[in-house]
Amino acid sequence: MASLNKVLLIGNLTRDPDVRVMSNGRPVCNFGLALNRSYKDSEGNRKEEVTFVDVECFGPRAEAVGRFFTKGRAIFVEGRLKLDQWESKEGEKRSALKVVLDNFEFVDSKQDSPASGRPAVSSENTPSPDKDPASEPKTPPSASAADPDLDEDVPF
Numbered sequence: 001m002a003s004l005n006k007v008l009l010i011g012n013l014t015r016d017p018d019v020r021v022m023s024n025g026r027p028v029c030n031f032g033l034a035l036n037r038s039y040k041d042s043e044g045n046r047k048e049e050v051t052f053v054d055v056e057c058f059g060p061r062a063e064a065v066g067r068f069f070t071k072g073r074a075i076f077v078e079g080r081l082k083l084d085q086w087e088s089k090e091g092e093k094r095s096a097l098k099v100v101l102d103n104f105e106f107v108d109s110k111q112d113s114p115a116s117g118r119p120a121v122s123s124e125n126t127p128s129p130d131k132d133p134a135s136e137p138k139t140p141p142s143a144s145a146a147d148p149d150l151d152e153d154v155p156f
């Protein structure tokens with residue numbers, strides 16, 4: 001019998017990624033993801049629903065998530081569901097469902113990120129005619145090629 005275990009999610013990190021190194025030297029990263037849903041109930045009232053999901057990733061992707069993402073940043077996650085089961089100290093059987101990340105993509109630019117503390121680029125941020133454009137900070141056009149921390153330089 002055929003089966004499929006595939007998850008596609010877009011959400012915001014609920015905490016900064018926690019990157020650790022396993023005993024075999026392989027990096028592992030854990031983070032929480034908040035998924036927002038807006039809908040109308042049977043009476044026509046707008047409702048908001050948030051689902052929280054734990055995500056785990058390994059290897060170079062774990063290092064990249066830890067380096068480029070912070071709390072509040074949006075991410076697209078492609079992965080699979082995994083059920084962890086264990087027994088508590090009191091002898092109770094426990095379980096948790098999580099997503100194991102296979103791939104990810106940036107949803108926003110670093111500049112748009114709420115965690116970056118910088119506003120998104122929009123027409124509201126353009127200098128007004130009464131301001132001196134020379135007083136506005138400028139980024140040289142070659143900065144993105146020289147700065148390895150920019151999203152565009154991610155090697156995957």
